[in-house]
Amino acid sequence: MTDSQISRSGPSVVENHLAEPGQGPTLPVEPEESGRWSAALREIVAGNIVLSVLSVVLALVAGAVLIAATNDDVQESAGYFFARPGDMVMAILSSVGGAYSALFQGAVYNFRRPDFFDAIRPLTDTLTYATPLIAGGLGVALAFRVGLFNIGGRGQMLVAAAAAGWIAFSWDLPFGVHMLVALIAGVTAGAIWGGVVGLLKARTGAHEVIVTIMLNYVAFYLISYLLRTPVLGTPGSNNPKSPASKETAVFFELLGSKYNLHFGFIIVIAATVFVWWLLNRSSMGFRFRAVGENPAAARVAGINVNRVYVAAMLFSGGLLGLAGVNQVLGTTTSGFGAGVDAGIGFDAITVALLGRSRPWGVFVAGILFGAFKAGGFSMQAAEGVPIDIVVVVQSLIVLFIAAPPLVRAIFRIPAPLERTARPRKKAVAQ
């Protein structure tokens, strides 16, 4: 994991795996399992985990500066700073401490509740918020690994939510089957919406960034229109909102009615395993990564690059579709509007970046962002700090993690011995 490895095609694991045979002479041939463990160990020793933690700390410090600087008490006490500097220090500590403890209590564990099962509730909220973020992040990450940039999460989520929502409120099916049918319909709709992009890129060379952006708007207006008509809208209501999903289709609660965590989380874990298997263990995944690394070389090697683009966008759209399904069957089951995507299509990009386009990385990043989201709401409610601060902290984390030299320079950590960095950089320059 070197600095320059966070490339668009998604980094490291692929490269390490692909590169290892090349380094064969110097490395003893290890069975794969232990190779992975030693790689993990090396990663920790080389300070990557430490750097990630430090990035989070740095971002939180930057957030603290913002919170303190815009706090009324702090500003007031700054007026007489030289008379009583202690006041300002106290004001800063109370504003920042209050905000971050509210964030923690809203995201992980609420000390104020007497009962453990009440107190742990925020953690389950975090997982609930994380669910669509992970699904969407996986979709974006998968496209990244093939060298495609899928900004079309919003559109893919919307059509998926509409398809799943339509089945959920208008069909009558037994419990379980109903959910499954709605899930499949939604994922399929998302996959088709994404697959169109891959098809257009493969057949006509249309740039996927343009097409996905445009399809976002098309989906938005299409769904807005349908919500005004009886197809998706509630009959006899002027509000452009669909009827509520039927009980038989809704994701059931995992931990009882006290917690919001629902079956979607299990599906998302399964999706993460699937994407991991797809990318790292299947021959299609190998083609995906090969195209992501170098489409020209992949073509020479006999890989049908166009077919890979279509397949990758189908999978990517399907995963974002899963995020959309999760919205209508898990989060807003009381009927959805045209804003049902809740910006997750764009958040997913940051999640994928933070997870470095690796399935389990995305999983962890999704939970972290879910925690920020859950905590952000309670921070806004308790301390009056706008939830936008969470967005700032999140984006700073990604920025810092993407630039290890910067973090090292700030904390004066010596750079690790350059292992693979130099040859790689040369290879890029050539």
Next chain:
Amino acid sequence: MTDTAQRTPAAPHKDINTGPVQRSWKAPIALGVFALLAVILFMGFGRAGESTLTLSARADSIQLVPLVLPTLATCYIIAAVLVAIAVAATLMVRRGTRVPLWLTTVFSILLLLGFLVWASAGANLPIPGLLAGSLGLAVPLIFGALGGVISERVGVVNIAIEGQLLAGAFSSALVASVTGSPIIGLVAAMVSGVLVSFVLAAFAIKYVVDQVIVGVVLNVLVSGLTGFLFSQLLSPNSDALNSPPRFNEIAIPLLSEIPIIGHVFFRQTLIVYLMYLAVACVYVGLFHTKWGLRLRAVGEHPQAADTVGINVGSTRFWNVSLAGAIAGLGGAFFTLGSVGAFGKDMTAGAGFIALAAVIFGRWDPIRATLAALLFGFASNLQGVLNIIGSPVPSEFMLMLPYLVTIFAVAGLVGKSRPPAASGKPYIKS
């Protein structure tokens, strides 16, 4: 290397076509599809009555008589011509010649005219108002697209246009409110656009972080930062901090008296005139000056540029900063030119549309400007048609520009070729 626009696929294709037959059927297919749509719309859903197209605004000194057209007959004629053009294009491709650009242009204009006539049956469509509104919506897109063109031509992918626009809008509103001078607000917008660019350039060039990542993250960062400051500072004190003075319209003598377009183009605010200047400067600068040659060399082949003594890193850094300044100006238009006060996430994806204009315009400033104008026109058309009561649901009208873009990108533009080294960091070996 005098004109890079000439080096886009058009030129080499001709040579290939003289050899073994390699015809591109994309253009006739696209034209055919649109002609078919026109026939279905104009004839299948023909509308009776007369369409009135008003050509003069009330303030114009030269008043033109409104154009009154019989809707059905006009639509039939236009549909027939469109079909004829599509057939002609098919024949041309069969004979092995390319469909000339002017034919596509005529086709598009006729299609548009036919649609306007069809939609305004029994109503009055004010053309100058339509154009003026389109220009207003297009101005930030054009600034953003120019910033994108410069940045990508020098080899740094600029997804952060949205962030630059938003930062420009925010700081221009804040600074202009505090100082009371829109000019200083304009400068502040440029400065904040440059600051966003500094981060982009520093991470992309110094730390060799993937440029798409930095761009996306910067958008989020600026959105969060401006949203946070807006909620914490601007909205509680909106009188003092968020009520900037706006630019006044300046009418250019003589030019503003030209019928139809004079009022639209030459009775505008300072920012719009700056936009004309920026388009001209970027075009001339890119293709006819030493600066532009170096810039493009760095973006196309940094190693070659380095070999002849151009400092790749600093060329990229300063040109990306310049791009940020231009995009920041576009942000100022949101607050000082049109709306007035800053609102949370007020750019609403304009930066992404500008990015689409860059790619649609094939990284050429003039074409990108035209693409941005097209987007502005399409979004405004929806608003105008909504007011005069068009038969199409407004959502479909709103969808139209995006669908047209997809069709155009897939069918007419084809494989767009970015500057060769765009998005690739350069590390001196």
